[in-house]
Amino acid sequence: MRRLVAQIRVELLMVLRNGEQLLLTLGIPVLLLVFFSLIDVLPTGTAEPIDFLAPGVLSLAVMSTAMVSLGIGTGFERSYKVLKRLGTTPLGRGRLVAAKAASVVVVEALQFAVIAGTALALGWSPVGAVWAAGVGAVVLGTVAFAGVGLLLAGRLRGEINLAAQNALYLVLLLFGGMVVPIDELPSALQTAARTLPAASLSDILHWSLGTGSLHAASWPVLTAWALVAPTTAARLFRWE
Amino acid sequence: MAAVEVEDLTVRYGSLTAVDSASFAAEAGLVTAVLGPNGAGKTSTIEVCEGYRSAASGSVRVLGMDPRTDQRRLSERMGVMLQDGGVYPSARVLDTVRHFCTLHARGADPRQLVAQVGLEQRTGATWRRLSGGERQRLSLALALAARPDVAFLDEPTSGVDINGRDAIRGIIRALADRGCAVVLATHELDEAERVADRIVVFDNGQVIANGTLDELRRGSGEIRFRSQAPVDVRALASETGLIAARVGADEYVIDAPPLPRVMATLTGWLAERGHDLTDLRAGAQRLEDVFRRLTADRADARAVAEGTPQLAEPRRRRRRRKSQ
Numbered sequence: 001m002r003r004l005v006a007q008i009r010v011e012l013l014m015v016l017r018n019g020e021q022l023l024l025t026l027g028i029p030v031l032l033l034v035f036f037s038l039i040d041v042l043p044t045g046t047a048e049p050i051d052f053l054a055p056g057v058l059s060l061a062v063m064s065t066a067m068v069s070l071g072i073g074t075g076f077e078r079s080y081k082v083l084k085r086l087g088t089t090p091l092g093r094g095r096l097v098a099a100k101a102a103s104v105v106v107v108e109a110l111q112f113a114v115i116a117g118t119a120l121a122l123g124w125s126p127v128g129a130v131w132a133a134g135v136g137a138v139v140l141g142t143v144a145f146a147g148v149g150l151l152l153a154g155r156l157r158g159e160i161n162l163a164a165q166n167a168l169y170l171v172l173l174l175f176g177g178m179v180v181p182i183d184e185l186p187s188a189l190q191t192a193a194r195t196l197p198a199a200s201l202s203d204i205l206h207w208s209l210g211t212g213s214l215h216a217a218s219w220p221v222l223t224a225w226a227l228v229a230p231t232t233a234a235r236l237f238r239w240e
Numbered sequence: 241m242a243a244v245e246v247e248d249l250t251v252r253y254g255s256l257t258a259v260d261s262a263s264f265a266a267e268a269g270l271v272t273a274v275l276g277p278n279g280a281g282k283t284s285t286i287e288v289c290e291g292y293r294s295a296a297s298g299s300v301r302v303l304g305m306d307p308r309t310d311q312r313r314l315s316e317r318m319g320v321m322l323q324d325g326g327v328y329p330s331a332r333v334l335d336t337v338r339h340f341c342t343l344h345a346r347g348a349d350p351r352q353l354v355a356q357v358g359l360e361q362r363t364g365a366t367w368r369r370l371s372g373g374e375r376q377r378l379s380l381a382l383a384l385a386a387r388p389d390v391a392f393l394d395e396p397t398s399g400v401d402i403n404g405r406d407a408i409r410g411i412i413r414a415l416a417d418r419g420c421a422v423v424l425a426t427h428e429l430d431e432a433e434r435v436a437d438r439i440v441v442f443d444n445g446q447v448i449a450n451g452t453l454d455e456l457r458r459g460s461g462e463i464r465f466r467s468q469a470p471v472d473v474r475a476l477a478s479e480t481g482l483i484a485a486r487v488g489a490d491e492y493v494i495d496a497p498p499l500p501r502v503m504a505t506l507t508g509w510l511a512e513r514g515h516d517l518t519d520l521r522a523g524a525q526r527l528e529d530v531f532r533r534l535t536a537d538r539a540d541a542r543a544v545a546e547g548t549p550q551l552a553e554p555r556r557r558r559r560r561r562k563s564q
Contacts, residue, residue: 006342010328010335017330077328085326085382088290089343090315 003091007099008106014073015107021069024169025111029064030118032179033057037122043184046211054119054126055209056178059141059202061111063172066104066142071149071165074100079158083239104142126209134208140226141201147229148197154237172198177206194218197225241304243268243390243421244289249298251284258284260445261298266438268389271412271422273432275531276442282425283323285442286392289423290320303390316345319388319420321379323395327367333378334363340385348387357381358407372399380408390421397431409435433527443535457524461497463506466490466519471510480505490518498522 015021036042037050044052077083086096116124152164174180175189176198182190193199194215200222207214242265251259259281266272276282287293288300291307291314300307305314327336337354341347354360357377362370370378376399383391396412397405412435416422426432432439439456441449449456471492473484482505484492496502503522510517525533 003343006339010331010339013335014328014330079325080327080329081322081325082328084292085320085322087292088315088318088320089340089386090312090345091343092312 004095004099004102007091007095008102011099011103012106015069015103018073021073025061025064025069025107026114029057029061029111029115032060033115033118034122036179037119042179043181045181045183048123050119050122050124051211052181052206053179054116054124055205055211056202057115057119058112058138058209059176059198059205060173060178061115062108062138062141062201063145063176063178063198064169065107065111067145067149068165068169069107069149070100070104070146071153072162074150075153075156075161075165076158078153078239087239101146104146108138108142128210130208134205137201137204137208137222140222141197144197144201144222144225144229147225147231147233150237151229151233154233154239172196175199177202181212195221197222197229200225242266243303244272244423245299245301246285246289247299249285249288249300250296251281251288251293252296257296258445259288262442262445262447263298264440264447264450266390266421266423268421269416269419270437271416271424271435272438272440273436274423274425274440274442275427275429275432277535278427280442281445282442283394286394286423286425290318290392291315316386317389319383319386319391319393321383321391321393321396323398323425324375326379326382327375329368330366332364332366333359333370336367336378337381337385340382344386346387347385350385353381353384356384356411358404373401373404376400376408377404380411384411384415388415388420390423391415392423392425394425395427396424397426397428405431429526429528429531439527441531441534449530449534453527454524456527456530461495461523462525462529463494463496463498463503463522464519465492465506465510465517465521467492467510467515467517469515471515472513476506476509480509482506482509498524 015025033050033053037048037053040049042049042052046052074083083096087093148168149165152161152168156164172178175185175193176196177193178198182193182199182203185193194217200218203212203215203218204222206212244266246265247263249259249262250257258279262281262285264272274282274286284293288295289302289307291311294308302314303317307314331339334350334354338350341350341353351360354363357380359374359377359381362374365374367375367378376396380393380396383393393412397408400408409431412422412424416437424432424436433453436453438452439449440447441456466488467490471484471486473486473492477483482494482496482502484494487493494506507517507520
């Protein structure tokens, strides 16, 4: 337990000391939330933009922490041989993975507190929310995105991984139903977007937090990503 | 029982054989230097010993344990220093050392360890702000965090200044003196010569020499001299049987044991011809010369076996010079 706590502390310190990761996990989501809720330029389809944006930005928070932040951090740890060095200590892979998972959960909790607090202050009112479904979707989304992030981190060189994670972040932000409703995309893009974990997660969160209806494919698609992505990452991950 | 026992180890990466039936042992209380050119198989061998890499065949025991299956138990008693990296760039010196000490059940005192490697003035500095030498010192501190019974150190003095090298050698010596088996992988022959008790030479994946420095030097004496006037090495060879090679503008080397009789023959012959010597040295070859001889002999043998005489060209040139 002492080792696990020590590793969690280090993981969190590394996130908190990294300005870029803080910008990614908190700065950009809060900026998008505040900006587009105050300036009504997005075709959100809701009376108040905040009602659409709050669940979407919560999805973005999951993606930014579980995929991009975890993936970039792990990719550089691999490049800097931190993983190799830790591999020769009694920490073990199990505790290392557990520490990373715990740090993701802590950062997500912090994000949710800040984003939900900001959204409530901007007038968000999640009436009729199905909290259990929302929590379930966040758990599945976290696992799926972590799998994608670690898959890239475990195969690509540090700098290429950084570029790939950021590019994927941008694509999923635009086509994942987080700030632009999927229904507003061209029909071919809609079909493609519905196969992505970002769209599935945001769709379920929009529904569970009281905005919009649930697409039939969302749960199966998100579950499939949560199974396939980490399994593939575990098989293909290169520690060095 | 030796602390590290490598027997008939083979490591492969696809079709490439990186280590080919290597065998050696490292004893507790001794520094064993593993030498070899780039790609000789040193790092692959050490990574198998650390439990980081699997062997294709052969057996490796470290402190009586299988590094792969007993990795967790072994890591409690093992120190590892990587050639480079291994630390978060934004991590601070004392935080990092404290973290690694916490990961081991019988971890060292972090502040003492930082002082031991001479980084007590840099405790708050991040890895990215450390100089190359300071990074090596921090890496060494992390290898000592476990209070190890066996330590694998990869190029520990690389990029370190002269004073720092002396300090690191002192730490390595002290580590061995308190009973730790130290396995030191290095390219720096001078380093091995100064600190190692035993030397294992790798070349092309195979162990080509294994023993103490004296054992490796045995039969490898030489006499070096400098003469202001050119020496007729053919006449020297025909009249005394001493074969000299010109290795510099005015420097000559004779591959011969530094016996008084040989020295007397040489100096007598030179005196008869009125040569003034500006330098005269006799003794065992330096490790660098032994190493060159060992690896050059192997390169020649490979060239002959593969029918690629150009590989043996430098050796042939050397021989031609000797016969001038």
